[in-house]
Amino acid sequence: MQERAAIASSATEDYVKVIYSHTEWQPEPITSSVLAARLGLAPSSVTEMVKKLAAAGLATHVPYGAVTLTGEGRALALRMLRRHRLIETWLVESFGYRWDEVHDEAEVLEHAVSDRFLEAIAGKLGHPLRDPHGDPIPRADGSVEQPDAVLLADAPDGFAGPVVRISDRDPALLQYLGDEGFALDSVVTVVERRPFGGALAVRLGSATLDLGDEAARAMWLGASAS
Amino acid sequence: MQERAAIASSATEDYVKVIYSHTEWQPEPITSSVLAARLGLAPSSVTEMVKKLAAAGLATHVPYGAVTLTGEGRALALRMLRRHRLIETWLVESFGYRWDEVHDEAEVLEHAVSDRFLEAIAGKLGHPLRDPHGDPIPRADGSVEQPDAVLLADAPDGFAGPVVRISDRDPALLQYLGDEGFALDSVVTVVERRPFGGALAVRLGSATLDLGDEAARAMWLGASAS
DNA sequence: CACGTATTTTCGGCACACCGAAATTATAGA
DNA sequence: TCTATAATTTCGGTGTGCCGAAAATACGTG
Secondary structure, three states: OOOOOOOOOHHHHHHHHHHHHHHHOOOOOEEHHHHHHHHOOOHHHHHHHHHHHHHOOOEEEOOOOEEEEOHHHHHHHHHHHHHHHHHHHHHHHHHOOOOOOHHHHHHHHOOOOOHHHHHHHHHHOOOOOEOOOOOEOOOOOOOOOOOOOEEHHHOOOOOEEEEEEEOOOOHHHHHHHHHHOOOOOOEEEEEEEOOOOOOEEEEEOOEEEEEOHHHHOOEEEOOOOO | OOOOOOOOOHHHHHHHHHHHHHHHOOOOOEEHHHHHHHHOOOHHHHHHHHHHHHHOOOEEEOOOOEEEEOHHHHHHHHHHHHHHHHHHHHHHHHHOOOOOOHHHHHHHHOOOOOHHHHHHHHHHOOOOOEOOOOOEOOOOOOOOOOOOOEEHHHOOOOOEEEEEEEOOOOHHHHHHHHHHOOOOOOEEEEEEEOOOOOOEEEEEOOEEEEEOHHHHOOEEEOOOOO
16 A cells, blocks of 8 residues: 655755654644744745645645645655754854854755764764754654753743754844843743733843744753753 | 856757767767767657757757867856766765776766865865876866877877876776776887778786777877886 | 634636747768 | 658647735724
């Protein structure tokens, strides 16, 4: 019954990766419009493509509703995330890229390198399980370490913990956070949440600074540093 | 008058590269059918695409005749050859690929890596001017060292000289030649040309072996070793 | 529950790059 | 020179992935 797994197009790989990524840290399935926004495409294009993904057995789609990956789709997504994150790690470790510079290059290379090449760089890096932004790198067999973490924006007042992940979605934000001194494993304490959707005051080392909503939704804190 | 140089598609890059390569070691301009054969495409597709190259100012085309590059086309071709050959060199030097294994990977990566990345690997390699097959690597400014060399198949009886280039077109042939002991700078002597399109007998080190036409057309010898 | 608004899908179209079949042009031999 | 054959181009058509406009559907509010 099972079709010979045709090689996926670059577009297919991107869709599947974005669909999976959306549920990686927050479990509601993604909708067409969000998917369209993340991919920078018109919603109509996404509807069409999602139908093709469904036809290929990679996703299921409730009309006017959510898009979900099948097991096969999830496997492809994990494969792509492994590629993306290994390449990002490698660019930082071996080429001196800053963490806010790696995304675009990785976005292209993840579709281009062979498995042989990818596993060669994995070997060079010592088979890391986390990338420079703290994202877990799936293993070649598809298994992933999912660190449990809370979104900084959702952390209660007084919560303290190490930064375990910073979203790489917006390079400018990443650069800003880097300039402010945030890094993986920096310990951050939630000081105060200003009312009416205001900024979130946090302590980083000896400094206290206010983060806007976007920034507070880009970082995850792990269990309190012991 | 000069159009903003639009970014070339991967297909465009391949066409231009093949057109240039054809005249790199032998100066007759390429025809549609040869171009089609090299690209593995139908002749009709090539005719169409060549028209687009001409419209883009990259090539000129005499109907039913030759395809030639413009200055701009040549510049793009050199840029692609630089990419291809630097990547091949890098795969051999840094990843332990054999010279018969690099071609396909380079073929994909040459379209994918950024200039920044490419120049980073060029730096790591010490800005080499020759790739593992002896092909000259164009500099970033488009200049090339053209070693003067004679095709083994065209060398007169008794000619002796170092191998300065081995075509990377056919990996199987490359592997065969490697197994027989041919490498860059191996000194080869033309012993005898068997009549009626027969094999070419050559001496390599202490061994004498017969090469078929295809092999004899894949290697170039430099000026006699002094 | 009904209606207006927001989301999603359908539909016609487009650009790119490819193909095979048929028509055209070039060329080499008689 | 004429013609058969080979090379090249034209033409209609395909698949992929994208778009905007218009139609369909879902949903919150009164």
